[in-house]
Amino acid sequence: MRNELATSRLTLRYGERIVVDGLDLALPGGSITAVVGPNACGKSTLLRGLARLLDPTAGTVTLDGADLHRMPARTLAKRLGLLPQQPVTPEAITVEGLVRLGRYPHQRLLNPWSAADQQAVERALHRTGTAELRDQPVDRLSGGQRQRAWIALTLAQDTELLLLDEPTTFLDLRHQLDVLDLVADLHRELGRTVVMVLHDLGQAARYADHLVVLHQGRLAAAGPPGEVLDAELVERVFEVPCQVVTDPETGTPLVVPRARRAL
Known part of the structure; x- marks a missing residue:
């Protein structure tokens, strides 16, 4: 299987502060992985x-x-696309102008733009439902529309592996689900391998094939959500007493925090 990312004893730090500490990790290709x-x-x-x-x-x-x-x-850049947590939008750029930036890795000095580049942009706009917004300034879009435009940029890059850092941040529930449904469609229809950071455990379990749970810079658990997500793990990692029940819609794990007792 292609597009398999792995780390061996990986340590990452900012200055003197170690943030990821000796991490051994294997992320399956051809899957959606959620990091929580x-x-x-x-x-x-x-x-x-x-x-x-x-x-x-x-x-x-x-x-x-x-x-x-x-x-x-x-x-x-031709193999891996990244959507950062809070991407900085170039000033006064339109949706199509933003998506065209995704073709930069494919440009050549003597042939800076081609029909294939434009076709990739059109496919990305169509896939993300942003074609009708192509002439709109990105900074005037709603949060959900803006996130779709940025995902369109990563699609135009035409990579098989997408890294998405909290793609649902600052979105309301409807737009969170819209973005996650789009990610699932890209995986199912185009075979994209996706690694995304999420905060909501229920959404991670619903949309991901593979779950990676980090705790204090180290691996707490990894595997299919139904095998790794249980009440003991949630309380140990998140310090939240809970029950883990079956989601009636999808059959995936659903975390239900225990009610706080009245004082």
Whole structure:
């Protein structure tokens, strides 16, 4: 299976502070992986390490067995796309202008734009439902529309592996589900491998094939949500007493926090 990311004894730090500590991890290709854990446990830092935005202090990151840090930047950009947590929108750019930026890794000096590039942009706009917004300034869109435009950029990049850092942040429930449904469609219809950071455990269990649970920069659990997500894990990692029941809609695990007793 292609698009398998793995880490071996990976350590990531900011200054003197270790955020990810000696992590051994294998992320299956051809799957949706959700990375979950409490605040400041290293989720976004791990994604930055997987995208080569943060150099390891120790250990390695590999893509299909090849050292990520030895790959040419353009080669990596054709294989891996990243949507950061709070992307910075270029001033006064339209939706189509933003999506066109995704074609940068494919550009050549003597042939800066091609019919194939435009076709990739059109496919990305269509897939994300943003074609009718193509002439709209991105900074005037709603939160859900803006997130779709950024996902369209990553699609136009035409990579088989997508890293999404909290793609539902600041969105209301409807738009959270819209974005996650879009991610699921991209996986099912186009075969994209997805690794995404999520906060909501129920959504992670519903949409992911593989769950990675981080705690204090280390791996607490990894595997199919139905096998790893239980009440003991949630209380140990999140410090929340709960029951884990079966979601009546999907059959996936659903975390129900225990009610606080009245004083």
